[in-house]
Amino acid sequence: MRKLLYLSIILAMLFLAVPLVQAQAPAKYETQVNVTNVADVNGAITLRFFKRDGTELKPITRPIEAYETIYFTSFQDISNFDGSMVIESDVPLASMGMLISKNSAGNATGYAGYIGVPGGSDTVYLPLLMNSNYGYSTFFYIQNTTDTPISATVTYSNGKVTQIPNIEPSASHKIDNRGEAGLPKHFSAVVTASGAVAVAVVEYNDGTGNQLYSYNGFESGDTLPxxxxxxxxxxxxxxxxxxxxxxxxxxxxxxxxxxxxxxxxxxxxxxxxxxxxxxxxxxxxxxxxxxxxxxxxxxxxxxxxxxxxxxxxxxxxxxxxxxxxxxxxETNDPNKGAALMSQSAALASDTIVFPFVQQWVGPWSWWTSMTVINVSGSTIAKNDIVCSVKCTASGGSPVDITMKNPEALANNAGWLHQFYWDRAPIPEGFLGGAICKSTSGQSIVGTLNILAHNAGIQVDSLAVYEGISQ
CATH class of the missing domain: 2.60.290 (Hypothetical Protein Tm1070; Chain: A)
Structure with missing residues (x-):
């Protein structure tokens, strides 16, 4: 069976026209994508690229081994691309996109993470949008996840309504809230459409900072998030x-x-x-x-x-x-910011995937910290949660390590592990992914923080994303 994941924002070295009065705003963006095979069998993946008008570019196809994580830091000859991606596969996948903002010299200024989604909904909720709110503004992409053209409506919390008459299949429509008439400084919105859509939001600082944030729109709410x-x-x-x-x-x-x-x-x-x-x-x-x-x-x-x-x-x-x-x-390490979605115990499972895990990688010393939360309603025993961490370390040597929760977890309690420098059990230079499973079948959720130790205070190297339930 063909399996699909949608990433609503894919920007390949997209250059933006930035007025001098907005000199601090990003001059260009690019996206990197990580894909994890969560099955115990080998498979193949195809990355399909769609411009905002629906035009499809040349796809990328490659094999993926069982439990392998592949990092796409570029997309062959694709450049100055503004659109969306659909990942097709014959095995179940989890995927995360890393949006990178850059200045006019091409230097990275900010990083933000968001996850690929397996489908969409005809109603999507956006809890935080901004319009020049102390330097912060937002833009968002609405991606059509159906096989036919659709229309969409954005209803803002102050009553303003924006109509979008047409979005082609797999393509996306962009709305930039900065300077948009009729909107307050901060607000929320609901997107309704004639077919299923996925939405990704970017928060950026166009004032004195370089903070960059991103999150996916919500398909439904929860009474106890x-x-x-x-x-x-x-x-x-x-x-x-x-x-x-x-x-x-x-x-x-x-x-x-x-x-x-x-x-x-x-x-x-x-x-x-x-x-x-x-x-x-x-x-x-x-x-x-x-x-x-x-x-x-x-x-x-x-x-x-x-x-x-x-x-x-x-x-x-x-x-x-x-x-x-x-x-x-904004004080000890200014210019750092990230956005993280609330999660639902009703939608949780006994397995979560982290497609992006690093421990002291590269000259900037990228590292990550993983949090797994018990949302089962009862206590999870010590060593019940097993995380399989796979990929490569410095020099390309393979890594296949198992980690377990060191203490019992009460309901709503968490297990935090920091993949920092030389902390055991993962070796320095690790670059890969992790799959965590409750062996007793208890419901868990998780998050992962990403930070570059040596990026400097002018770069927002903080990014976060949600563990992906399977």
């Missing part, structure tokens, strides 16, 4: 969890924060009107509570260093919710 990474007051990092109420009634939300490495358990409660969004974490941890433009009740210690997860544990009107976590560092 999970935020696997909350990072507050940690060497300059702070986190804002933007939660959108996609329902029809106002609802009062309580977020429970559980530490994985630092901090103490606490709660935060905010009421979210129907169709609107509110920020969690910002005023509970990072900024004074009385700065909030709405009522916030919190038992958290403002200013405390906290590394852990957040879970919505109360939703008074049982309304569907979606959310985006923005991590940002």
């Amino acid at each position: 999970i935020f696997p990474m909350i990072n507050e007051n940690n060497y300059g990092y702070w986190t804002s969890a933007n939660i959108q109420n996609t329902g029809t009634k106002s609802t009062t939300i309580t977020m429970t924060y559980t530490p994985t490495e630092a901090g103490s358990s606490c709660t935060e409660t905010i009421t979210i009107p129907a169709g609107e969004k509110r920020d969690f974490g910002t005023y509970a941890f990072a900024f004074p509570l009385d700065w909030a433009p709405y009522t916030v009740a919190s038992t958290c210690k403002n200013g405390e260093r906290f590394i852990g997860s957040g879970t919505v544990t109360a939703n008074s009107a049982n309304q569907p919710l979606v959310g985006i976590v923005n991590q940002i560092n």
Whole structure:
């Protein structure tokens, strides 16, 4: 059976016209793609490229071994390309795209990760969009995942509506919110279409910083979403969890924060009107509570260093919710930022895939940290979660290592492993992927942080993405 993955934003050295007054905005973008075969048999993959008008370029086909991860840092002769990708395969896959912003000299300024999706929906939710919001703006791509042309409508949270009359099969339509008339500084949106679509959003800084963020649109909400990474007051990092109420009634939300490495358990409660969004974490941890433009009740210690997860544990009107976590560092290591999607226990499985794992790679010393969260509703025993880490280390030597959770995990608790420098068991120079499975069949979700140790403070080398459920 043919299997498909959709990546809505593929930019191959796309040069942008940047006015002098926006000199800090990226001058060009490019995308790199990682693909992991999650089967125990060999297969083949085909990368198909579609311009925004629906024109298809020459595809790339190559074999992929069982559990192999392939890194595509370029796409043969394709350049100045602005469009989307469809990955076809005869084996199940997981894929992650890395969007890279560059300045006019061709030097990388920012990195952002997003995942490939296996299909789409005729309704997609975008919980955080911006229009020159303290230097931040967004653009997003709506990709047609059907075999026929479709139309789409974007309804913003302030009531503004944008009609898109035609999107060709597998192609995408781009909307840039910067300077768009009739929009506030920050808002949310709902995309509805006559057929299934996938949406990817990019947040970028066109002011004084180089932060770059990306996330996928949500096909549905969850009454009790999970935020696997909350990072507050940690060497300059702070986190804002933007939660959108996609329902029809106002609802009062309580977020429970559980530490994985630092901090103490606490709660935060905010009421979210129907169709609107509110920020969690910002005023509970990072900024004074009385700065909030709405009522916030919190038992958290403002200013405390906290590394852990957040879970919505109360939703008074049982309304569907979606959310985006923005991590940002503006002090110790400025110009670092990344966006991470909320996750759903209802959509979780016993297996998650991380197509991009690195440990001290290249002159910038790229490294990653993996968090696996128990969302089963019960305790997961020690050594129950088995992660198979495969690919190559320095010099091309093969790596095939198994890791297990070192401690039992209570419900909503996490296992954090940092692939940093010479930390065991992965060797320095590792470049590959990981597949994690609960051997007892318990539900898990996960996230992965990416950072370059030696990139310098002017480069946003922080990127994150969600573990991909199988």
